[in-house]
Amino acid sequence: MANSLFNIIFVMNTIISIPLCMVLNSEFLEAAPCEFLITQLPGFTDKFPSKHYSGYINIDGKNLFYYFVTSEKNQSNDPVVLWLNGGPACSSFDGFVYEHGPFNFEAGKQEGSLPILHLNPYSWSKVSNIIYLDSPAGTGLSYSINSSHYTTGDFQTASDTHAFLLEWFELFSEFVSNPFYISGESFAGIYIPTLASEIVRENGAKPTINFKGYMVGNGLTDDVFDGNALVPFVHGMALISDKMFEEAEAACKGKYYDPDESCVERLLPIYNVIEKLNFYDTLEPCYHKPNSSTSNKNYSRLPLSFQQLGMSSEKPLGVRKRMFGRSWPFRAPVRNGIVQSWPQILSQYNDEYSVPCTKDEVSKAWLNNEEVRKAIHAEPIHVSVIWELCTDRVNYTHDSGSMIPYHKNLTLQGYRVLIYSGDHDMCVPYTGNEAWTRSLGYKTVDEWRPWLTYDNQVSGYVQGYDNNLTFLTIKGAGHTVPEYKPREALDFYSRWLEGKPI
Missing domain, CATH: 1.20.5 (Single alpha-helices involved in coiled-coils or other helix-helix interfaces)
Structure with missing residues (x-):
């Protein structure tokens, strides 16, 4: 029976x-994934436009948390997209709450009260099924009872995320035949190519993932290209004078990534004049917490000199030799391969940890509410600890090197790749991404041109290359493109997923 x-x-x-x-x-x-179905959310009183699921998948003792939104258009045929935020160790609820999730979050009427949720007309779930994953373990709502699991790197993170996907597609087996893409921003420029390569290399694993390509927004790629991007960017944006630029060029000879002492002398004045800008979007004001010392703090106090960087002047690691993500600015260094996070850097100055220029009270109020956690099947705070936009729990090593060989290998195998950049991001300037995509030497098949959205307005510029590689800028956008330009972001996202010209 x-x-x-x-x-x-x-x-x-x-x-x-x-x-x-x-x-x-x-x-x-x-x-069945019945236990993961979300039936209501505190702060939201409307009807869900599609089904939402969330919960944990355990990978070797690491409890990885995901939130899955099915497509509002055609969940059976629309692509499944995995979204990863950067950091390392910044939660993908950053993308969910502030960028392209199904809701817009309005701050509560009283301080500390729950935010009010409204449907987001520019959600990426309008045209795709989308998984928001907190990775690696220790990030966001993902946790482990074994603290040694919080020590990880590029290769281990890619392996764990691939294992997560295999388990996820086993659970949601009806989506296994849908086209699958990976997307993310900032330090996800490392996560994504390493994960894509892991999927392709292990293509005999079951269930078989129908992997088609990936898109990276303002992403890290290569120490040299990223490290040399800032000075030309701030000069082109009229943030430094011709004289400052010319002196830096003469002293550094275009080699800003690994400067000698004379180069550093010319870089310090540049840092001094841009230090008060919002380096995630030079067009936006820099948010400071009320009643906080950060309101009068300038972040040039962060490591700049050889001594502060923990290196000798005889063999400098470089002022800009760093990795950074949603919350790590252009001066956060890498020490002996270990990515220095903001909490680790600020602790050296006895400062309270606060992501510069970033207001995250709404996400904190929502994701640290026990009723919300219960509704989304997340463990209570005493189990998975307090949710933070970015955490210092994770000891992360960038161990995979430059991403350029990964991109070249994947594009030559026929996978579709979109590299997009908000053109006012000073954290990972578009100049670096434009330079490395061009450096691959692929034939140009779509010459640099404007791309248009609503009202026939220019929304940025696009250049198409052979081997399914596209470079795209978004005019007036910062580091987190959909946060600043949600309408334009949904436009190019939709067209690219459908294989239409942008």
Whole structure:
């Protein structure tokens, strides 16, 4: 009788093409994601436009948290997209809350109260199924009871995320045939090519992921290209004078990534004149916490000299030899391969940890509310600790080197790649991404031109290369493109996923 009932349920589920979700005894629940279905969210009183699921998948003792939004258009045929924020160790709820998630979050009427949620007309779930994943373990709502799991690097993170995807597609098996893409921003410029390579290398794994390509926004790629990008950018944006630029060029000879002492002398005045800008978007004001010492703090106090960087002047590591993500600015260094996070740097000055220029009170109020956690199947605070936009719990080593060989290998195998950049981001300037994409030497198949959105307005510029590689700028956008230009972001995202010209 039980088998007959299961067969009937299975056939019904196949016909209506939704994940099997029934409250039955445990022998059926093992085959169904019913327990992960979200039925209500504190702060939201409207009707969900599509189904939402969330929960944990355990990978070797690491509990990785995801939030899955099915497409509002056609979940059966639309792509499945994995979204990863940067950092390292910045939560993908950054993208969910502030960028392209299904809701817009309005701050609560009183301080500390829950935000009010409204439907986001520019959500990327309008045209795709999208998974927001907190990775690696220790990030956001992902956790482990074994603190040694918080020591990781590029290769381990890629392996864990690939294992997560295999488990996820096993659970949500109806989506296994959908086209699959990876997307993210900032330090996800490291996460994404390493994960894509892991998927391609392990293509015999089951279930078989229908991987088609990836898109990276204002992403890290290569120490030299990224490290040399800032000075030409700030000069081109009229943030430094011709004289300052010419003196830096003469002293550094275009080699800003690994400067000698005479070069550093010319870089310090440049840093001094741009230090008060919002380096995630030079057009936007820099937010400071009320009643906080950060309101009068300038971040030039962060490591700039050889001594502050923990290096000798005889063999400098370089003022800009660093990795950074959503919250790590252009001066956060790498020491002996270990990525220095803001909490680790600020602790040297006895400063309270605060991501510069970034206001995250809304996300903190929502994700640290126990009723919200219960609704999204997240562990309470005493188990998975307080949610932070970016955390210092993770000891991360950038161990995979330059991403250029990864990009070249993947594009030559036919995978589609979109590299997009907000053109007012000073954290990972577009100049670096434009330079490395060009350096691949691919034939130009779509010469540099403006791309248009609504009202026939120029929204940025695009250059198309052979081997399915596209470079795109978004006019007036900062580091987190959909946060600053949500309408334009949905436009190019939709067109690219559909294979249409941008």
